[in-house]
Amino acid sequence: MANNPSQQILKGRLTFIFALSAFLMSLYLVSGNISEFFKLGDWKIPDWLIFAQLLVFFASAYIAYSTIHSSRSTSRERATLDTILDDNKxxxxxxxxxxxxxxxxxxxxxxxxxxxxxxxxxxxxxxxxxxxxxxxxxxxxxxxxxxxxxxxxxxxxxxxxxxxxxxxxxxxxxxxxxxxxxxxxxxxxxxxxxxxxxxxxxxxxxxxxxxxxxxxxxxxx
Known part of the structure; x- marks a missing residue:
């Protein structure tokens, strides 16, 4: 059975929190040597992997945030239409x-x-x-x-x-x-x-x- 809107919003929030936490933790791990980290010409494979990981975490956080916003809007519109239809009857x-x-x-x-x-x-x-x-x-x-x-x-x-x-x-x-x-x-x-x-x-x-x-x-x- 499909999840109701409130469950979807809760899952979206949890996903956003986890993704944002992972992004911040990864950013913290490289912050000690941040000046060296952004010298692209000196990057090696591990550096590129860390950068890719940061991008994935950032994208996940953005997608989770968009999901929360979309779920809220959908839930609000559905509740509004249901109320209007019920009252018209x-x-x-x-x-x-x-x-x-x-x-x-x-x-x-x-x-x-x-x-x-x-x-x-x-x-x-x-x-x-x-x-x-x-x-x-x-x-x-x-x-x-x-x-x-x-x-x-x-x-x-x-x-x-x-x-x-x-x-x-x-x-x-x-x-x-x-x-x-x-x-x-x-x-x-x-x-x-x-x-x-x-x-x-x-x-x-x-x-x-x-x-x-x-x-x-x-x-x-």
Whole structure:
């Protein structure tokens, strides 16, 4: 059975460490007579063999480093694509997104149209304790938190380098920026009510970064 990406990365790291160690040890062995070592005209067969050995160790270290970098990139892209594909199949998540966006446009009309019992808008749903909300208000807040937590999960993965930011940006740049614009006041209320200013900070940091450098047509190649 094929090795998984994490095993490939570990093997690449070990190979890199061994190859680099061997290269440094060989370099140390000849360093005592380094001036003589680089007089090519005086080299004999053993000198050429040492030089060839150094080249092999250096090449091995470079190949191992390239393997580690390639494995990381492949693993990150695979994790990103798997996450995007799984979330696109999540009908409950899509439903929650629609609820939040429709409710935010006109809370009063949403309550009336769906015969919901409530008066608070999206931001004010987080100014009171959960038990003081109506059942319908609590349901809307649950939809909101579901989507917000999912986007925070994306942002943490991107900011920590676990997801491929370029792929995510091409898929979700406009969507996530739009959603952050909707939820920003509510997040501020939630932080104040919960007395925790770290809530959804990764999502905020990602939104600020993408807003300053939005997706452009030349980014799509």
């Amino acid at each position: 999540d009908d409950n998540l899509a439903h929650s997104k629609n609820i939040v966006l429709m409710f935010n446009e006109d809370p009063g009309a949403y309550y009336d149209k769906h015969k919901k019992d409530g008066q608070r808008d999206l931001a004010h749903l987080f100014c009171v304790a959960h038990h003081n909300l109506t059942n319908d208000e609590a349901e809307i807040r649950a939809h909101f938190l579901k989507v917000l937590n999912r986007y925070e999960f994306y942002a943490i993965g991107i900011n920590k380098g676990l997801f491929d930011e370029e792929l995510f940006k091409r898929m979700y740049c406009s969507t996530m920026l739009k959603f952050w614009g909707v939820v920003n006041p509510s997040v501020s209320q939630l932080r104040e009510f919960a007395k925790k200013d770290t809530l959804f900070k990764d999502f905020e940091a990602l939104a600020i970064r993408w807003k300053a450098n939005p997706l452009k047509s030349e980014d799509i190649k």
